[in-house]
Amino acid sequence: MQYYVTVNADGYIDGWSDSENEGTIAIQATDNEYLKFECVRVVNGKAVLDESKLQALQNEPAPISEIDLLKTQNIExxxxxxxxxxxxxxLGGNLE
Incomplete structure (x- = not known):
């Protein structure tokens, strides 16, 4: 199926679209590659899944959410x- 993508500085897809937009390139991709970010490269107009990069991304710890960060700061x-x-x-309860 044809999609339109943007690619980051490392050469991995960082944006997917069904329609052409400014800055996108047309590629062919299967359901296996579609909507995967930071682990799919474009090679000769086709999406190619980098299995080792996908595995590394899946093994990374989930980023801490802003709410969890605020809870931690609140406790501190x-x-x-x-x-x-x-x-x-x-000090006797007196700061003077």
Missing amino acids: FRDTILDLAIIIDN
């Missing part, structure tokens, strides 16, 4: 506030 801030409360209490 809470711990810092508790540490400061202990220091203030040890």
